[in-house]
Amino acid sequence: MDAIVNLLARHRDEVQANAAGRPTREEAEAAVRVLIRWAGDDPNREGLIDTPRRVAKAYREFFKGYDEDPHQILSRTFEETAGYDDMVLVRDIDMASHCEHHMIPFVGKAHVAYFPTGRVVGLSKIARVVEVFARRLQTQETMTAEIAEAIEATLEPRGVAVMLDAVHQCMSLRGVQKPNVSTITTQFTGVFKTEQSLQARFFELIRHPR
Incomplete structure (x- = not known):
């Protein structure tokens, strides 16, 4: 069930990103991995493996005001x-x-x-x-x-x-x-x-x- 929810969320984010000229969720997650490496850590270690996904999701919430009038x-x-x-x-x-x-x-x-x-x-x-x-x-x-x-x-x-x-x-x-x-x-x-x-x-x- 969680996999289906995540898949639907990714599809929704991709549609919104394409409509607004934004990067895709995958591109956002890749950028987070770069920042983790820049900080000096390994984005592939167990404690950080899901961090890019969590950060991208959090950023959608932090900055949802761009989609509101x-x-x-x-x-x-x-x-x-x-x-x-x-x-x-x-x-x-x-x-x-x-x-x-x-x-x-x-x-x-x-x-x-x-x-x-x-x-x-x-x-x-x-x-x-x-x-x-x-x-x-x-x-x-x-x-x-x-x-x-x-x-x-x-x-x-x-x-x-x-x-x-x-x-x-x-x-x-x-x-x-x-x-x-x-x-x-x-x-x-x-x-x-x-x-x-x-x-x-x-x-x-x-x-x-x-």
């Missing part, structure tokens, strides 16, 4: 809000992405707010948009801007605020090797950008205890 996720909205027009904040969204410079994870929290203009989006959709951009090779700065742009373009709110707070393993495990250094990035549009009091309220709500 954030605008489509945000396209279904609701207008029955009883006139609500104040800030909507979704905070403490767990996120894990990969730095595009070293392909090493950065992990932290995302906080996203917007001021609706007559229609709102399901709260889970905000978290899904964060996930879409997290599941791509990224810099934290770019990811912050992309989340804000997607919400701004699709929902057309009066303003968007995005804050990411993350620890980068490329600083913890290599280079300066300083663990637990947190990086904070923000992006504001509309009323959040023009009214400092709204920025202050956004930060206050993020810090507010549950």
Whole structure:
């Protein structure tokens, strides 16, 4: 049964790869074997023999955001809000992405707010948009801007605020090797950008205890 599942998965990946101009799964696995040899180990020893397959499968999961459209996720909205027009904040969204410079994870929290203009989006959709951009090779700065742009373009709110707070393993495990250094990035549009009091309220709500 496992052999059939793996065969179907390989066929699916090959079809998707050919459609997107990507390398095949076999080519990806071969590249992993080269990296194992580059690291100084033998890809044919027992403990590593299945590693290329596992890594290729993991990469499909890590970077599935390339196959997802954030605008489509945000396209279904609701207008029955009883006139609500104040800030909507979704905070403490767990996120894990990969730095595009070293392909090493950065992990932290995302906080996203917007001021609706007559229609709102399901709260889970905000978290899904964060996930879409997290599941791509990224810099934290770019990811912050992309989340804000997607919400701004699709929902057309009066303003968007995005804050990411993350620890980068490329600083913890290599280079300066300083663990637990947190990086904070923000992006504001509309009323959040023009009214400092709204920025202050956004930060206050993020810090507010549950």
